[in-house]
Amino acid sequence: MNIQNTAGEAHKKATTKKTGFWMNLLRVREAGISLIILILVVLVSLRAPAFLTADNFMDILMNISILVIVSLAQTMVLITHGIDLSVSSIIGLVAMMVAFILKQYPGTPIFSAVLLGMALGTVLGSFNGLVITFGNVPPIIATLGSQSIFRGLVFYYSQGTWINSFELPANFKLLSKGTPLGLPNLVIFAVVIAVLVYFFLKYTRTGRDIYAVGSNPDAAQFAGIRTHRVKLLVYMLSGLLSGFAAVLWASRFESAQTNTALGFELQTVTASVIGGVSTSGGAGTVPGVLLGALLLGIIQNSLTLVRISAFWQMAAQGLLILIAVISDKYILERVEKIKK
């Protein structure tokens, strides 16, 4: 029993001695999605040799980094049996505000811009959290409402204008694209945040409380967990990470527009769900979400490489999501049966 090797233990079925190695592998929730990724990689690289190059791989990583950050936030919310549909609007609003500050005060240190973004995001997230916990509004309704509120604020704030590349300081653009450590900063940020969230969810009591609250809210209260605080926290974290993602978004795309990140919320939910996060709460792991985002990134990338028209890509993505969810259900059912 090696404790260190329990990555993704929330999904791992308990190991009994009778079953073999392959069965155990199947019990790891991430096995299915890893297999799908592997098959996809093999198939695509046969069709398009350009796929298996370091450059292309870096491309994929760059493209999914922001998705990873926000999906991790979404995952924490989903684990508590909530949902945050407002992340896209938080990104839009924070990106706009930070970009305007940078345009007005080009001398602003990048570090303060990042902090500002995170602070603004946290305030917006706490609005969701307060409405949901103390206002007793169902999460899907609360964040559906705040999605339009925050998006409306973007328009009200910017008067419909947007910030272009030339209006942003050069060092700000480097925040995401610079490679002082060999890899693009953006990728490094995503990795660091993934590690932090992993540690938080696995090695802190508060992190475990998040699972407890989603798994059985009444029992959590019996066990002395302050469920309101835990829920408030996840929405604040969701805001914080979305705020950070907003700054990175403005830096990477060198602009802030009124429709920045429109529709992004559903992508984050998708990456989480494909990664094995349960929408009924209680289950979900960081490695799973990383794989989920990676799968989405690879699909997008490979559909381009094998020259499937950009227009059919979305359909293929949607279909793959459905296949992933359905096969997941059947795999789980089979595992349950074999165990008995």
Add this chain to the structure above:
Amino acid sequence: MKAENSQELKPETLIAEKAEHYSLSTLFKHWEWMLVGLIIAVVLVNTNLSPYFLNANNLSRTSSDFMEIGLMMLPMVFIIVTGNIDLSVASNMGMSASFMGLLHNMGVNIWVAALAGLLLGTLGGVLNGYLVGRVKLPALVVTLGTYAFFRGLAYGFLGDQAARNYPPEFTYFGQGKVFGTLVPFSVALFAVLAILFGLVLHKTTFGRYLYAIGNNENAAIYSGVPVSKIKFRIYVLSGFISALAGLILAARFGSTRPDNGTGLELSVITAAVLGGLDINGGKGTMYGAALSLLLIGLLKFGMGLMNIQSQVQSMVVGLLLIISILLPHFVSQISSIRKDRIRWKSILAIVAVVLVFAAFFAFFFWSRAAVIASV
């Protein structure tokens, strides 16, 4: 532990066959009255603000803008009453309209193309219904998947092209008026369907089953309600009506683009929830949903006359949505607070929250001043 011996009055009669008197409140709940009040308020305010508000031509023109939302809202009410959701309605609408557009571009007869669009939309509903009703996957996850899938098919069908030049006998469905009146055809269609859906929801066994499922799915199963069959049917219905809405939209615009109606699913759900439907199922009426559609329509129309951007209009609707659920809860909370239980800690927390939000908006308006100066 259940409370025993509650509310048992008049032991001599045991039980009466009917409630003693029918008040209007049995027909209309508080919620619907609140909506009526809000509608009157919006009408009064807007009439004062703009002379163009109570203009029959304007109202006639603007009313057809909301009919796609209205149509999709009807089956959505059924779905939400059962405690489920359909995020794919707007994508389905785009898919069906695009398919029709594609066939039209290929020279197929417009009526055949329209029929094919309806069929495809219904098939989309069958897919949702099968996965939710039979495979028993969570509705949110399924319709999130089909949300992307259907919209993707729409792009696949038309790419960056648009379908145009629909014959006038087709565009009549979106632009025409019912003979001799100012009522747009689409509004008349919506009105007829709304009454039909309302009757089905409130006056049939099917409607009763929907409420039973939404209030307690397990008990419904134990009582012999064919739950999976009913779920299947409402999603198929939703697919069909979404396709119908797609055709109406195409007819109204006179063209189809694959991104038609993107994001409308959220407007549809907002309208339904503002109408008093509980997102967890079991509560709400068709009157409420229809009234809320009227309220949103009038509110947006009024704001449009004042040149308020459409996104800010949505913001007002979003606020209304949250406040409408928040307010009743807060009223009951505040009235139940016991004075001797108030703690300094909670007061401090409230003050801190207020300060944080005040700081946020101070910053918001301060930095916005610079924006305005630069525009």
Add this chain to the structure above:
Amino acid sequence: MSEYILELKDISKSFSGVEVLHNVSFTLRPGEVHALLGENGAGKSTMVKVITGFHQPDNGEILLDGQPVQFSDTRESRQAGIAAIYQELSLFPDLDVAENIFVGRHPITTGGRIDWRKLYAEAGKLLDSLGVQLDLRQKARNLSIAQQQIVEIARAFSINARILIMDEPTSSLTLNEVADLFHLVRSLRDKGTAIIFISHRLEELFELADRVTVLRDGFWVDSCMLKDVTRDDLIRMMVGRTISNQFPKLDVCAGEVVLKVEHLCREGVFEDINFELRCGEILGMAGLVGAGRTNVARAIFGVEPATSGSIILADEAVTITSPQQAIKLGLAYVPEDRQHHGLITPMQITSNISLPTLNRYANHGWLQGKKERKASFEAARQMEVRANHVQQLARELSGGNQQKVVLAKWLSTNPRILILDEPTRGIDVGTKAAVHALMSKLAAQGMAILMISSELPEILGMSDRVLVMREGHVTGHFYRNEATQENIITAATQDVRAGSCQ
């Protein structure tokens, strides 16, 4: 220092206007096992939740070590040294066994992170001391009810509390497991821990407890030393009167076989179930909670169909895959969980009663409200449901009246076979007697009744024959004259050989 570690003074608590606890007082000494006794609905569980701070009392005072305290949540009471096992199982299905034990109190390393190694080691030690073997990494959702109960017990023990409250911890344990548990409870008591113990098995209380407090309908009745009272005294205190003809079972000559179950099997749940049910007969089904009785009933009713075996209704083999089909075949099932399966509580009495027979009141799908209301009214009146009117919401009724509505609903389907699952759980004495009288009458009219019950007196008093189940197997079959408390308990707790479904 006061004599009592915990003292409740004149505690009252009501929920939405209904008083559940009425000026209840209670004292607890260190190093004693204090039994809390009362019928379902007497207020025991509410009292536990008031002590742990899950509910706040409306009136009265709680003294801990002589000092008044006010707990605003269970966290504060735990810091004060109070641990509890609640009646509702409160495990986290997505977390594993070890973590369930330490939820909210994970051991922390000096570095401030969770020490998983220590957590698993301590959980293992704890379960060893309880004498059970459980896979520590098994998710709680995969455990049997008895295993879940053990995890709850382990959690309560791990807290090292000064006051330990156990609300029906033994309802699904075997005799051996109960003996192990009692051994542990006694050793805790000898170390000075004060224990509040709630159980319906009076024998257990005489074996374990020092003092007893009896509650009835939210009122305090008496507190006394257990050695000073008899079993009959306790029952009288609980019920408030001596019930003469408690089980009005009429003698009926059983008719022909209407239901025959052969080799019924549902993988992993129950195996090889065989029995017959005749018309006019009440067949009792006894066993511990989680023995699979309810699953058999659900399989017959088509909620969770059996995977093999056959069901024969009046000489005709049928496969029942849904409740709709079962209803058409003349079956009716009153489920044990009234709130979740029996009633749709936010809906009207009328709608609840008419739900399985709704098509009778409809013309091509259009409901005829008047016809529906008349019929429901008639059914409710016959069952003597007490309510203002039939359009009242079911959740506004008391437990007993809710059960009457459920019965009215199922009797209006005119069933040939009635399955009753815990028909009198959580209802008042008066209604209980009425339900028993009704069962007796229905049987006399020729209905075949299958009654699942965990209350032995009810099983013994009402059944013509008794089946006993244990871990998914039938382990005993007794005729009315040979059924005794002893042989039923023995059959319900004996070891079962494992077999498999073909």
